[in-house]
Amino acid sequence: MTTSYHNHTTWSDGTTDVAAMVAAAPAHGLDEIGISDHYVLAPDRRAVYWSMPLDRLEDYIAEVLAVQEGSPVPVRLGVEADFFPGNEADLCEALAPYPFDYVIGSVHYVDGFSVDEAADIWHTLSPAEVDEAFRGYWARVAGLARSGNYDFVGHLDLPKKFGFAPHADLSKEIAAALDAIAAAGLAVEINTAGAAKPCAAAYPAPSLLRECRRRGIPLLINADAHAPHDLTYQFAEAREMARRAGYRQLVRFERRRAIAYPLPES
Numbered sequence: 001m002t003t004s005y006h007n008h009t010t011w012s013d014g015t016t017d018v019a020a021m022v023a024a025a026p027a028h029g030l031d032e033i034g035i036s037d038h039y040v041l042a043p044d045r046r047a048v049y050w051s052m053p054l055d056r057l058e059d060y061i062a063e064v065l066a067v068q069e070g071s072p073v074p075v076r077l078g079v080e081a082d083f084f085p086g087n088e089a090d091l092c093e094a095l096a097p098y099p100f101d102y103v104i105g106s107v108h109y110v111d112g113f114s115v116d117e118a119a120d121i122w123h124t125l126s127p128a129e130v131d132e133a134f135r136g137y138w139a140r141v142a143g144l145a146r147s148g149n150y151d152f153v154g155h156l157d158l159p160k161k162f163g164f165a166p167h168a169d170l171s172k173e174i175a176a177a178l179d180a181i182a183a184a185g186l187a188v189e190i191n192t193a194g195a196a197k198p199c200a201a202a203y204p205a206p207s208l209l210r211e212c213r214r215r216g217i218p219l220l221i222n223a224d225a226h227a228p229h230d231l232t233y234q235f236a237e238a239r240e241m242a243r244r245a246g247y248r249q250l251v252r253f254e255r256r257r258a259i260a261y262p263l264p265e266s
């Protein structure tokens, strides 16, 4: 069984439409494909160019469901929804009417700071500010887990994207976030997209993945693909990484219920 659930189309910042993404699934050996375009509902309603327009969520869902009809493989309806402290109730209300198979919780912003948008901004930060960004990130991941709005966490440890690392020991903050994820019954993903970024490594780091495994946190393997050719980018490497962390199972989702299946061999 191979699934790929974290994928973007022209509804947000992907390069192809839903139909083209889904049509590529069989050639990638996928047994299920999920579409998870960005929906960024910030408390200040900031306009984010890589998000679908907030008033188009219903149209996005209608299109995914329509493509599902004629697809050779099951198409799962997902969304990648940002977590912001203070938007929990609004997001819950916005997503509630729809038949999602899963909702990915991601932290791309620490207040006004976009952790993954530009290396330039990171280069202007002092060491103390770098630490603050990481500390703020992990606090938000804990908040994300406690919000109850999500099924799995997207690209855990995203702030490493441009090769920056905290100077201070943040193991307490990280442990608190992982404990919150475990307590909430959320899964995490190995997001292979990081391998093609300046950090040159999938999210999360192997040490973090082992900490997830130790807490019994379920796992998915995803590529965060923005084009069909990336649908299974570095999946073999990710499976090996999962195995080394002690995982023997992955999960897939149907109507927000996690279903375990064996971690594929290769």
Ligand SMILES: [Zn+2]
Pocket: 080, 106, 108, 154, 155
């Ligand atoms: Zn993301």
Ligand SMILES: [Zn+2]
Pocket: 006, 007, 008, 080, 154, 224
């Ligand atoms: Zn994404």
